[in-house]
Amino acid sequence: MTNLLINVDHVATLRNARQETFPDPVHAAARCEHAGADGIVFHLREDRRHITERDVRQLAATVQGKLDFELSTEEEVVSICCDVSPDLATLVPERREEVTTEGGLDVTANADRLRSVIDRLYDAGVEQVSLFVDPVPEQIEAAAAVGANTIEIHTGDFADAPTEADQRAEAERLATGAQAAHEAGLRVHAGHGLNYRNLSRFQERVPHVQEVSIGFAVIARAVLVGIDQAVRDIHAALHQH
Numbered sequence: 001m002t003n004l005l006i007n008v009d010h011v012a013t014l015r016n017a018r019q020e021t022f023p024d025p026v027h028a029a030a031r032c033e034h035a036g037a038d039g040i041v042f043h044l045r046e047d048r049r050h051i052t053e054r055d056v057r058q059l060a061a062t063v064q065g066k067l068d069f070e071l072s073t074e075e076e077v078v079s080i081c082c083d084v085s086p087d088l089a090t091l092v093p094e095r096r097e098e099v100t101t102e103g104g105l106d107v108t109a110n111a112d113r114l115r116s117v118i119d120r121l122y123d124a125g126v127e128q129v130s131l132f133v134d135p136v137p138e139q140i141e142a143a144a145a146v147g148a149n150t151i152e153i154h155t156g157d158f159a160d161a162p163t164e165a166d167q168r169a170e171a172e173r174l175a176t177g178a179q180a181a182h183e184a185g186l187r188v189h190a191g192h193g194l195n196y197r198n199l200s201r202f203q204e205r206v207p208h209v210q211e212v213s214i215g216f217a218v219i220a221r222a223v224l225v226g227i228d229q230a231v232r233d234i235h236a237a238l239h240q241h
């Protein structure tokens with residue numbers, strides 16, 4: 001069964017829009033878990049635009065299932081991640097001007113820095129270290145070479161594909177990438193832009209995916225139907241096969 005991890009960043013986005021103390025991503029995380037999520041994801045960005053260090057500490061203390069700490073290789077954030085020692089650390093590229101993560105890491109160009117951060121994370125007791133990568137064979141091979149034991153394959157182009165044919169082509173790229181990662185001994189996660197409509201098509205076409213990380217679609221639906229229902233609906237979509 002594919003694990004469902006819910007990203008609670010946008011609960012914090014809403015809170016921060018009014019510089020308030022609510023809604024609290026820590027409360028949201030607990031409700032997500034009660035509604036069937038296997039774990040919680042957050043991204044501590046360098047600019048702290050949504051999740052804060054206080055959120056990280058409280059999520060680490062309260063999340064019962066799997067905790068996925070998304071981070072860049074920036075020094076301070078790496079130190080916090082080592083201190084928290086989550087179940088999973090997912091390294092992502094980060095640009096301050098971006099609205100959201102725009103694509104996978106360039107692992108080949110940043111191999112030395114990534115290797116040293118990955119080693120520090122393992123030394124701090126993090127068992128699973130994942131690199132967010134596009135479905136590009138050289139990047140996937142490089143992820144294994146720098147010591148990651150997992151990749152999160154970037155599904156943004158699949159999610160944004162303008163036509164059915166484009167979506168099919170993107171699914172093929174993802175399937176080839178997932179197969180290559182599996183053969184290289186890497187665990188395969190997936191995320192970005194997955195939602196209630198595209199999830200089953202993604203699952204039909206892409207093998208070896210052990211875990212999905214879904215944020216915006218679930219938090220957006222939660223505004224209208226409540227977070228319990230939103231999580232139950234995505235859980236049902238994920239497990240309808």
Ligand code: PXP
Pocket residue numbers: 007009043070090092100101132152190191192193194213214215216217
């Ligand atoms: N995976 C990674 C690496 C991400 O950066 C994000 C966005 O924060 C997600 C998954 C979740 O994407 P979405 O919010 O579109 O579901």
